[in-house]
Amino acid sequence: MRKKTPQISSLKRTLTMLEEVVADGGQSNVSTLARSADIPVATAHRQVTTLVEEGYLTPVGRGRHVAGARLLRLLQRLDEKQLIVNVAAPVLHRLAVRVRTIVQLGTLENEMVTYRLKIGQGAAELFTQVGMQLEAYCSGMGKVLLANLPREERDAYLANGPFVALTPRTIIDADALARELDLVAGQGYAIDDGEVVEDLTCAAVPIRRPDGGVPAAISVSQSVTGRRISQEDLVDLLRATAREIEQVAFNRA
Structure with missing residues (x-):
C-alpha cells in the first residue's frame, strides 16, 4: 500500500495567507489578516514579503496588499x-x-x-x-x-x-x-x-x-x-x- 505523500505545512500556511490577502482586497493590513487566519504575525510578514518579491502580491500602502501582476496573469478568466x-x-x-x-x-x-x-x-x-x-x-x-x-x-x-x-x-x-x-x-x-x-x-x-x-x-x-x-x-x-x-x-x- 502506497504511503500518503506528506503535506508541506509551511506551503499550506503561505497559500492560506495568499487567499486571505486576495479575498480581503487590500482593506486590512498583514497583522490583522494573520490573526484572523491564526498564523503567527512574524511568519505572515515573511510570507507576504516573499509573495511581493515574486510578483504574486502588490503593496498598496499602510501594510495592505492586493493581487499582484504575476498572480493575475495566472487567472485565465481575469x-x-x-x-x-x-x-x-x-x-x-x-x-x-x-x-x-x-x-x-x-x-x-x-x-x-x-x-x-x-x-x-x-x-x-x-x-x-x-x-x-x-x-x-x-x-x-x-x-x-x-x-x-x-x-x-x-x-x-x-x-x-x-x-x-x-x-x-x-x-x-x-x-x-x-x-x-x-x-x-x-x-x-x-x-x-x-x-x-x-x-x-x-x-x-x-x-x-x-x-x-x-x-x-x-x-x-x-x-x-x-x-x-x-x-x-x-x-x-x-x-x-x-x-x-x-x-x-x-x-x-
Whole structure:
C-alpha cells in the first residue's frame, strides 16, 4: 500500500495567507489578516514579503496588499482591465504623492468612461467616484480612449450624437470633436480644458498594450486657481507612469 505523500505545512500556511490577502482586497493590513487566519504575525510578514518579491502580491500602502501582476496573469478568466487596475494602484499612488493632486484611471464601456481608480489630494472634493461613468467626449481620459478606437468605431461614435455641453468649453460639434480626436491620436495625449468642470483642467495619456490597443487611460486633474504644474511636465510624468504600468501589466522588458 502506497504511503500518503506528506503535506508541506509551511506551503499550506503561505497559500492560506495568499487567499486571505486576495479575498480581503487590500482593506486590512498583514497583522490583522494573520490573526484572523491564526498564523503567527512574524511568519505572515515573511510570507507576504516573499509573495511581493515574486510578483504574486502588490503593496498598496499602510501594510495592505492586493493581487499582484504575476498572480493575475495566472487567472485565465481575469478581466484585462482589472489586471491593469491592480498593477496601476501603487504606481498611481506614487504619482499622486509627487503631483499633490488628483490622479485617475478609466476604461471605456458602452461609449462611457468608467472610473476605476481615484487617488490623491482633493480626491474627496471632486465629483467623480470609482465605479461611476461619464460621457467620454468631454474628459481627457475619454478623449484618449475614443481617439484610440478603430476608425470605424470612432466614426460610429461621432455619428451617434448629440453631444451636450457641460460647460461653455465643451466640444459639442461632431466635426470639431473629430478633429480633436485626430489631434489626440497624433500627439499621444489629451487635454480637458474646463470641458467637464469650468475651473478644472486635466491631462491624460493611454495605457497601451504591445499590440497597440488602448484598454485604459490615466489622468492628472488640477484646479485652474491652485498649484499649477505645466502641461508639458504633466504629460511627461503621465507618460513615464504609463510606461511603468505597461511594463508590469504586459510583461514588457
